[in-house]
Amino acid sequence: MHLASLPSRRAGARPDSPCLSDETVGTLTNEAFAARVEAASCVFATHGVARGAVVAVRLPNRTDLVVALFAAWRLGAAVTPVNPALAGAEVEYQVADSGSRVLVTHDGLSLEGVTTLAPEDLTATDAGVDVDPAEPDLDDLALLVYTSGTTGRPKGVELTHANLDAMTGAMVEALSLDERDHSLLILPLFHVNGIVVSVLAPLRAGGQATITGRFNPQTFFATLETARPTYFSGVPAIxxxxxxxxxxxxxxxxxxxxxxxxxxxxxxxxxxRIEERFGVVLVEGYGLSEGTCASTSNPLDGVRKPGTVGVALPGQTVAVMAPDGTLVPLGERGEVVIQGPTVMRGYLNRPEETAQALKDGWLHTGDVGVLDEDGYLRIVDRVKDMIIRGGENIYPQEIEHAIHAHPAVLEAAVVGRPHPVMGEEPVAFVALKEGASLDEDELVAFLTERIAKFKLPTSVTFIDEVPKNPVGKFDKPRLRTAVAPTSASAVSSDEETS
Structure with a gap:
């Protein structure tokens, strides 16, 4: 299925059925959504957007972002979603690197040589041009999603219409989505998870989506009880x-x-805890932007193995590889590699990094994992996060999970700190539940019964909140900076995380 034609097909089949909702516009029917997409595409066309162009969209979570996405696709153009929290220079870098000449933004940010449009500009009905829908090829670029840039300048991940077709099809099949499904979007729409799992997949299945703003645990359940969705997707921090x-x-x-x-x-x-307290089934999956979002998932109807991220999704092959490029037997650790129609085309204008990531026909994830005898994948850690202490390999996630088992712990992150003799040593950052108390000696004694002595953290820093990056992952580069020998900085919940 080519998603570019989805709005018109939905409008033709069920014009009055709900499509998208948010706090700004309320609920748009299929017919109303298609009309807004058509109007926005005409506006884009007057500013030179055509097949092969890239439109940058820098908006908070709102229906306008999805409208802009489909409007660009209607013209055969691609979209690069921009994190609205980025500083001006960071926005300028992504817009320039992607080659965008049009920027849709909510705050009037102006960049030299770039046409800036506000969301309300996309609703103009007097654009002065009539645009016939383009017929983009499935191999054409659809999304240009930028990585977090923890190892240097962010890279543009090139995702084609074929990638999105395969990914949304797999999600619909794996999650048994149909026209009765209604997703509640709580993740940021500048990230592929929010776009694919919470918007494109339910719309493809004939269902609907409600878009919320910034996640707030104090108001979340009131929103859920009002919207009455059939599912939502979150991250561990949520x-x-x-x-x-x-x-x-x-x-x-x-x-x-x-x-x-x-x-x-x-x-x-x-x-x-989540399943027992809230009476829900929690399905954990695994993936990355370079794989168009998800590559494995615990089955919705079938055996779910907590502690694993499930089995390969339909159409994908997931394996574990040794450093020499050979696939390792079940039960052994190695780098997780992926094949299938969801694997990215490459990194924009980065042929060497593309070749490295797609070496020998596999997408190399940089994650260390183990496949069990049933094909369930357990993620051990990131290759780059592994700590080598006196020749012993230590995976921080193993320590984090042991810490998390303590009833007083809310969240925990472990990183390696340079050591003059041992090479590295694990150090932990721990946030406690409200009203709980715990000291370092008590925690280490608790861990001594659960992990080997050489894995025990050599120091524990208690903080109000473990810092996270914009997609909810622990900000380990920042933590490593905090414990570097030359660093005088400290991690505090009062500081704004990047």
Whole structure:
């Protein structure tokens, strides 16, 4: 299925059925959504947007972002979503690197040589041109999603219409989505997870989506009870906050068929707490932008193994590879590699990095994993996060999961700190649940019964909140900077995380 024609097809089949909702416009029917997409495409066309162009969209979570996405596709153009929290120079870099000549933004940011449009500009009905829908090829660029840039300048991940077709088709099949499904979007729309899982997949299935703004655990369940979605997708940090709400919070979750988790591995203990407390089925998956979002998932109907991220999604092959390029036997650790129609075309204008990431026909994820005898994948850690202490390989996630098992712990992150003799040593940053108390000696004693002595953190820093990046993952580069020998900085919850 070519998603560019989705708005018109939905409008033709069921014009009065709900399509998208947000706090700004309320609910748009299929017919109203298609009309807005058509109007926006005409506006884009007057500013030179055509097949092969790239439109930059820098908006908070709102329907206008989805309208702009489909409007660009209607013209055969691609979209690069821009994190609205980025500083001006960071926005300028992404817009220039992507080759965008049109920027849709909510705050009037002006860049030299770039046409700036406000969301309200896209609703103009007097654009002066009539645009016939383009017929883009499935191999044409659809999305240009920029990585977080923790190892240098952010890279543009090139995702084609074929990638999106394969990914949304796999999500519809794996999650049994149909016209009765209604997703509640709580993740940022500048990230591929929010776009694919919470918007494109339900719309493709004939369902609808409600778009929310910034996640707030205090108001989330009120929104859920009003919207009555059948599912939502979150990250471990979101579920941690929900699990830590006061016990008197007893929301009505009866509309939910399931909830999903991605972006980072989720401790099995936290999955159990969420399922037991809120009476929901939590399906954990795994993927990355370079794979168009998801590559594995615990089955919705079938055996779910907490602590794993499930089995390969339809159409994809997931394996574990040794450093020499050979696939390792089941039960052995190695780098997770992926094949299939969801694998990116490459990194924009970065042939060497593309060749490295797609070496020998596999997408190299940089994650260390283990496949069990049933094909369930367990993510051990990131290759670059592994700590080598006196020749012993230590995976921080193993320590984090052990820390998380303590009833007083809300969240924990472990990084390596340089050591003059041992090479590196693990250090932990821990946030406690509200009202809980715990000291370093008590925590180390607790861990001594659960992990080997050489894995024990040599120091524990208690903080109000573990810093996270914009997609909810622990900001480990910042933590490593904080413990570097030359660093005088400290991690504090009062500082704004990047």
């Amino acid at each position: 579920y941690t906050m929900l699990a830590n709400l006061p016990l008197e919070v007893e929301p009505d979750t009866s509309s939910l068929r399931f909830v999903a988790c991605g972006a980072a591995p989720m401790p099995a203990a936290l999955i159990g």
